[in-house]
Amino acid sequence: MIGNTVKDVWGENNATIVGTPTIVNGHLKNALKFDGVKDYVNLTTLGDFGAKLDFYTVEVWIKTDYKETWTTIFKTIGRGCNNSGHMIWGIDINRKTADLEERKKDPFGGRIIFREDFILLYLASFFKNKGGCSLSFLRGEFPISDGEWHHLVYTNKTVDENGTEWTKRALFIDGTLNGISKFHPLIARNTRYKYEPFSEPVYLGAGNNRGEAEGFFNGIIDEVRIYDRPLTEAEIIRNYQSTTGLAVDRTDKLPTVWGALKKK
Numbered sequence: 001m002i003g004n005t006v007k008d009v010w011g012e013n014n015a016t017i018v019g020t021p022t023i024v025n026g027h028l029k030n031a032l033k034f035d036g037v038k039d040y041v042n043l044t045t046l047g048d049f050g051a052k053l054d055f056y057t058v059e060v061w062i063k064t065d066y067k068e069t070w071t072t073i074f075k076t077i078g079r080g081c082n083n084s085g086h087m088i089w090g091i092d093i094n095r096k097t098a099d100l101e102e103r104k105k106d107p108f109g110g111r112i113i114f115r116e117d118f119i120l121l122y123l124a125s126f127f128k129n130k131g132g133c134s135l136s137f138l139r140g141e142f143p144i145s146d147g148e149w150h151h152l153v154y155t156n157k158t159v160d161e162n163g164t165e166w167t168k169r170a171l172f173i174d175g176t177l178n179g180i181s182k183f184h185p186l187i188a189r190n191t192r193y194k195y196e197p198f199s200e201p202v203y204l205g206a207g208n209n210r211g212e213a214e215g216f217f218n219g220i221i222d223e224v225r226i227y228d229r230p231l232t233e234a235e236i237i238r239n240y241q242s243t244t245g246l247a248v249d250r251t252d253k254l255p256t257v258w259g260a261l262k263k264k
Contacts, residue, residue, distance in 0.1 A: 026222035036218025040206035064219025072215035075207030140179035175240035
């Protein structure tokens with residue numbers, strides 16, 4: 001780390017620190033501690049990565065005991081759904097989609113609500129013919145805010161089952177599969193919808209809601225990595241068990257990792 005710049009140790013996507021997060025001992029080496037007020041890291045728009053969300057993995061180590069409200073590990077929310085470039089991508093903790101019974105109890109509570117020990121993953125695609133967007137979620141349930149270190153991995157890939165193409169999303173926590181979702185992409189993929197490069201930078205330790213930071217994380221974040229391919233379960237377990245932080249081969253992945261913070 002040089003000044004407020006966190007060097008991308010695999011590639012060229014250097015990040016910028018906003019606020020005053022502190023460097024502390026992490027799960028492996030050094031990590032960033034966020035105070036839950038105005039601290040976050042601007043990871044840039046990651047080039048054209050937003051257009052490649054059919055196949056990717058994001059993984060991170062976190063430690064937090066904060067449960068008073070929902071917070072964000074990372075997120076970007078682009079322009080409105082009627083504009084090209086609207087993409088949503090991120091992970092919140094202590095948040096979930098409301099089920100039917102919860103909506104009946106609180107019909108004005110909204111689709112996304114605060115709940116302890118839930119993890120909510122967002123992914124939106126843009127309808128390029130008619131405007132609008134398609135937003136989908138994957139949620140997991142786990143005592144994530146217990147003050148211990150936890151390893152989160154989110155993978156997205158396309159699979160073929162008996163001649164039918166499906167998009168399969170999975171959430172792994174501490175090397176174990178926690179949540180999975182599968183949906184059938186629109187048949188006319190090339191004419192109906194697409195992923196696009198992010199129009200707003202991805203924030204780490206907060207959410208970027210069209211240029212405004214929100215959901216500030218209160219805790220420690222370490223070993224953030226983004227790959228442009230889905231890791232296998234064996235690779236996820238290997239990374240979880242690794243004591244070096246570099247257990248998976250770097251070949252054929254987006255060279256992006258902010259895991260090697262160095263104290264001055």
